């Protein structure tokens with residue numbers, strides 16, 4: 001009987017020839033990422049000291065300050081300062097601050113490698129699956145165990161195969177694909193499973209778009225999201241000098257707990273309405289709702305491709321007078337690319353407010369905070385009550401195309417009218 005790519009990665013890291021769903025394994029970790037919010041400052045530093053324990057392999061540890069950076073208050077500043085001191089003290093070389101959300105940095109710096117096991121103190125570590133890397137979010141206590149032993153126990157998850165075939169119509173993006181899928185299976189539909197995205201539609205997507213799919217796997221409860229790597233992945237990694245990996249692919253006869261089939265041509269723009277990610281409708285059902293703020297940013301919807309699509313819609317147009325459009329490039333690299341290509345100028349000329357790369361507005365930490373009664377359409381991945389500020393505000397999740405078009409109109413609209 002064949003194995004899925006998730007099973008193959010876990011078998012390899014458990015030193016076994018094969019594993020089966022439900023089996024508990026001790027797996028060797030290739031990369032351990034800590035962010036500022038759940039990393040060293042959450043007892044990890046103190047416990048390592050109390051245990052007199054050292055880190056198993058400092059080259060395999062990455063620390064990324066992104067949730068609190070740049071600091072918006074003294075408490076955040078103290079956490080950033082603590083994290084900076086800690087990485088210095090213990091000699092962690094792979095440290096990034098102020099460069100953007102951790103999952104984008106892990107991808108850009110080549111830590112999300114095909115066939116490897118990456119764990120991170122953030123639930124969206126599954127983003128790495130776009131590169132064929134088994135990435136999963138873990139808690140601070142589990143991270144302490146990984147830092148000391150270099151291993152983690154995992155129960156081998158079942159896999160759901162999600163086939164998308166056909167050409168995405170103009171104005172329809174990966175965010176619409178993943179919202180449709182989550183709307184169908186529900187926010188717990190993939191609990192402790194793997195969402196393996198496959199099919200021609202996925203193959204046609206650039207890496208920026210594939211990362212949106214795997215990033216949101218956790219919003220359906222998934223342990224991780226995975227896409228088989230191909231030349232787009234291999235070429236990207238070669239270009240950044242990363243060749244030391246061994247990709248894995250699912251066997252044709254691998255066993256899935258569920259297999260879903262979708263046709264791209266049938267897909268309309270999707271919107272996740274308050275206050276659940278699986279409260280998904282065709283944009284036509286939310287069209288006309290006034291919006292006060294539109295947000296392009298985060299590890300879900302702030303990448304270069306997202307900004308390019310938004311700029312195509314905003315070129316020679318203006319954001320509606322009563323609406324604020326905030327744009328946070330997903331990384332310093334994204335910012336530079338968008339700046340050098342003129343994309344950023346188009347967005348600014350349309351009326352966009354450009355924010356620093358980081359988690360910022362995505363979870364209402366220090367920018368773009370909503371007041372009571374306000375409505376935001378956002379390219380991010382969560383719309384829970386209070387997610388972006390007031391508990392009386394509403395967040396609608398949509399693709400960068402829908403966000404940009406809605407910013408022009410000042411109300412939720414179908415982006416296809418603008419392309």
Ligand SMILES: CC(C)[C@H](C(=O)O)[C@@H](O)C(=O)O
Pocket residue numbers: 037038067121122123124137363382
């Ligand atoms: C704050 C952090 C623990 C959280 C996560 O792990 O996902 C955050 O990044 C989020 O997007 O809600």
Ligand code: SF4
Pocket residue numbers: 066067101102103122124298299300358359362363380381
């Ligand atoms: S989802 Fe938002 S808060 Fe969480 S890591 Fe991504 S950008 Fe940061």
